[in-house]
Amino acid sequence: MPNCPETFNCPGLSPFKYPFFNVTDTRCGLIKVNCTAKGGELQLGGRSYEILVHYPLHKDVDIYIYNKTFDYLLKQNSYPSDLPHTCQVVQLPVKNPGLELDETNIFSLLSSYILIRLKMPPPDDDRYKKGSHSDIRNVLGVTILITIFLCLKRKAGRSKKAKYNVKVEMFLKNHEFIAPKRYSYSEVVKMTNSFKVKLGQGGFGSVYKGVLKNQSLVAVKVLSDVKGDGQDFINEVASVGRKSHVNIVSLVGFCLEACQRALIYEFMPNGSLERFIYSHGSSSSSQLGWEKLHEIAIGIARGLEYLHRGCNTRILHFDIKPHNILLDKDFCHKISDFGLAKLFHEKESKISMSHMRGTPGYIAPELFSRNFGEVSHKSDVYSYGMMILEMVGGRKNIEVEVDHTTEIYFPYWIYKKVELHEEQLGLHGIVSDEQNRIVRKMIIVGLWCIQTNPLSRPRITKVLEMLEGDLALLEIPPKPYISSPSRSPPGSPSTNISHPYCSSST
Structure with a gap:
């Protein structure tokens, strides 16, 4: 007979006894436990599971184990690629029913913390000598359950992709004349x-x-x-x-x-516009020049006008921002990324939306609430206005890392400069009267575009007229509406100034 210890200890856990063992002789038990600096690990089916709690009861043994791999997959809503092709329905470990769970998401229902209860025979039972193999098989089944679940997930994924492809293929078949x-x-x-x-x-x-x-x-x-x-x-x-x-x-x-x-x-070798306009401590003119920025503002407005004034079908982009404006080798500027776009017929005056779309910091208020007005081409105009104000400021419109809290929301700060007809706008790189006129024109147009009420915003055609027209003919728009955000400057948790429709910009 092997020389087996009656019990052994791992840091922070109750003493272990048969059927657990931690010696080299496998005849001392049925389930191996490796002690670690933080506690112990259970060895099952060639895998290691962290032991969270170990309860040696009067007759039975309860032990909670944690599967790191399973936990990672749950958080990623993912599964490995090397699974078998056949699956079957099984029962899986789930979280406490008392918790607030999202029943529409299977991953939120599953738990990577697993309770194993070992039914132990009396001490004088011969099964102590033979080993409770039937119970151990139940324990090893935990690993099998996890694998089968992941296989089910993979099968569901294949079904989703098949439906996805059917819809796209039908569209391509019906629109061969437009498909590249x-x-x-x-x-x-x-x-x-x-x-x-x-x-x-x-x-x-x-x-x-x-x-x-x-x-x-x-x-x-x-x-x-x-x-x-x-x-x-x-x-x-x-x-x-x-x-x-x-x-x-x-x-x-x-x-x-x-x-x-x-x-x-x-291919657009110069990448996106945001590479050139967000410069620390100086305006974007130092990168491109005010003339080029004015040219880009006009070009993007022309692109939007083309989308909004289509012959039979019009297009709303819904994600106009510097990141989605690409520059070719000659810095010719082009609108990209139409993943959120919506197509509608010329006769439609109102656009139906099932959900909000866009990037925080550029989303028009009517996309948050219909109380502000109807969704239309004016929603793109709002995003465009936020973008050209960032082009002028060389920074995000909402920026908490500034010297003064009055500068946190750039449209509000620059509005006061324009409203008071201050000669110095506080922007870098303005070295001539012509550049001053260009900058003021872009600011006024941008402020008109971000008016809260869509009816107060100009159409994109009018935007073009304003950008290409005389500065003296432009009226100062009403002050942009602002309120308190959820974000504060470092060290000043009680000071909050921001745009009412977003707490952060990306």
């Missing part, structure tokens, strides 16, 4: 040299540099997770595929093959 060239996934891999040069990454996926057979450079946006019903993919193809304008990025092609989806755009 379709590429296979193998062609996408080849044009990106196996995704060698990564240009950027976002919530949608990643963007890679590519080269077509004719040596034209392209930017390949590889979409990651399947979200929604495919409407985002359709928006991009329908919006950009049917439009041809010098201030709108060109969609060269797309890929839709099984779960692989990609959008192929013309």
Whole structure:
């Protein structure tokens, strides 16, 4: 018979006894426990589980274990790729029913903290010598349950992707005349040299540099997770595929093959506008110059006018911001990213919206509440106004890291300068009277565009007239509405000044 200790201890846990063991001789027990600096780990089915609590009861043993891998997968709403192809329905460990849980999300119901209860025979029972293998098989089943659950999740994911592809394929079939060239996934891999040069990454996926057979450079946006019903993919193809304008990025092609989806755009080597306008301590003019910024403001307005005044179908972008304005090698500026766009017919005066869309800091108030007015092309005008004010200020419109709290909300701060007709606007890089006129014109136009009431905002056509017209003809708009935000400058928790419709900008 082996020399086995009757009990052993791990830091912070109750003493362990049979069927647990922590010696090299496996005849001393059925379940191995490795003591660690923080407690212990249970060894089951070739895996390690952190022991949270160990209750040696009168007859039975309760032990709580924690699965780090399962916890990570739950938080990521993810699953491994190397699962078997067949699945079956099983029972899974769930959280306490008394907790507030989202029953529409299966991941919120599951728990990575698992209670195991071992039914122990009396001390004089022969099963102590033989080992309670039937109970141990139940314990090992925890690992099996987790694997089967993940397999179920994978099957559900395949079903969702299939529905996504059906909707997109139907759209492409019915709109062949607007769809650009379709590429296979193998062609996408080849044009990106196996995704060698990564240009950027976002919530949608990643963007890679590519080269077509004719040596034209392209930017390949590889979409990651399947979200929604495919409407985002359709928006991009329908919006950009049917439009041809010098201030709108060109969609060269797309890929839709099984779960692989990609959008192929013309390459814009200078990246996004935000790279050039957000400079610490100085205005964006130091990067591009006031004349170029004025030119960009006019060009983007022309692009929006083209979208809003379509012949049969009009397009609202709903995500105008510096990040979505791309610059080519000659700094020609183009509107990009139509994933949130909405198409509507010319005769429609009101736009129905099932949910809010856009980026905080640029979203028009009527998208938050219909009490402010109806959603329309004026919603894009609001986003455009916030953008050109950031172009002027060389900073985010809401910025808590400033010297004075009055400067936190830039539109309010610059409005006072313009309203009082101050000669010095407090902006860097203005070295001539002409530049001063350009800057004041952009400020006044931007302030008109961000009026709370959509009816008070100009149409984008009027915006163009104002930007290209005489400064002396422009009236000062009403003061932009502001209120207290949820964000404060460091060290001043009681001082809150911000825009009423967002607590942070991204």
